[in-house]
Amino acid sequence: xxxxxxxxxxxxxxxxxxxxxxxxxxxxxxxxxxxxxxxxxxxxxxxxxxxxxxxxxxxxxxxxxxxxxxxxxxxxxxxxxxxxxxxxxxxxxxxxxxxxxxxxxxxxxxxxxxxxxxxxxxxxxxxxxxxxxxxxxxxxxxxxxxxxxxxxxxxxxxxxxxxxxxxxxxxxxxxxxxxxxxxxxxxxxxxxxxxxxx
Numbered sequence: 001x002x003x004x005x006x007x008x009x010x011x012x013x014x015x016x017x018x019x020x021x022x023x024x025x026x027x028x029x030x031x032x033x034x035x036x037x038x039x040x041x042x043x044x045x046x047x048x049x050x051x052x053x054x055x056x057x058x059x060x061x062x063x064x065x066x067x068x069x070x071x072x073x074x075x076x077x078x079x080x081x082x083x084x085x086x087x088x089x090x091x092x093x094x095x096x097x098x099x100x101x102x103x104x105x106x107x108x109x110x111x112x113x114x115x116x117x118x119x120x121x122x123x124x125x126x127x128x129x130x131x132x133x134x135x136x137x138x139x140x141x142x143x144x145x146x147x148x149x150x151x152x153x154x155x156x157x158x159x160x161x162x163x164x165x166x167x168x169x170x171x172x173x174x175x176x177x178x179x180x181x182x183x184x185x186x187x188x189x190x191x192x193x194x195x196x197x198x
Contacts, residue, residue, distance in 0.1 A: 011049045014039045015059035022060065023100050027053050027107050054111045058120060061108045064101050065127065068092070082142030083191050086159070087184055089135060093167035094180040106171060135160045152194035162186060 017039040021030060030053060036043045050056050072092075076085050092098045112120045136156045142148035163183050170176040 007049070011059060012063055014041060014046065014049055015056050016063060018056055019060050022057065022107070023103060027057055027111070054115065054117075054120075057104060057107050057111060058123060061101075061104050062123065064104065068098070068101060076138070082138060082147050083187060083195075085138050086135075086187055089138065090163040090183050090187075091180075093163055093183065102167075109168070132157065132160050146196055148194050149196055155190060155194060159187070159190065
């Protein structure tokens with residue numbers, strides 16, 4: 001009897017088995033042979049499931065982001081104020097527990113900028129849309145529950161982009177010494193303008 005392989009799961013398994021070596025070596029120092037050996041499969045199997053090394057990074061990032069989103073959504077649901085929720089939402093850019101995912105994310109951004117394949121652009125676009133919708137809902141909920149003024153909605157897109165902008169700028173310059181402090185100061189200052197005065 002033939003063994004039926006779940007190709008989606010097999011792709012995930014191969015990608016996740018390579019996670020550690022990507023963190024340790026970065027994508028430029030790895031070969032498909034090294035990846036295949038780590039995954040315990042032949043090189044041909046790697047090419048059966050992935051186009052290239054970049055595609056493996058794409059899969060790892062996709063899996064880890066989905067796992068992280070489940071955790072963050074639960075943490076956000078336990079907070080009371082919109083300000084606390086937005087600060088927690090932005091913690092990806094500075095928290096210790098996300099350090100490995102940030103490293104992969106930087107690799108992914110680098111790949112996307114230097115070799116913008118349609119699949120990666122679609123993934124980036126879908127992620128940005130999903131995260132923005134989630135972020136916008138947090139602000140909308142703050143308006144709905146009387147915590148924020150209606151004009152707060154106009155700040156959603158800018159505030160969402162600011163956190164990622166500070167993170168990316170911090171990776172290519174020494175302008176920001178403390179990303180968490182910079183983001184929190186900005187959110188605190190903005191909330192002086194958009195919170196309903198009690």
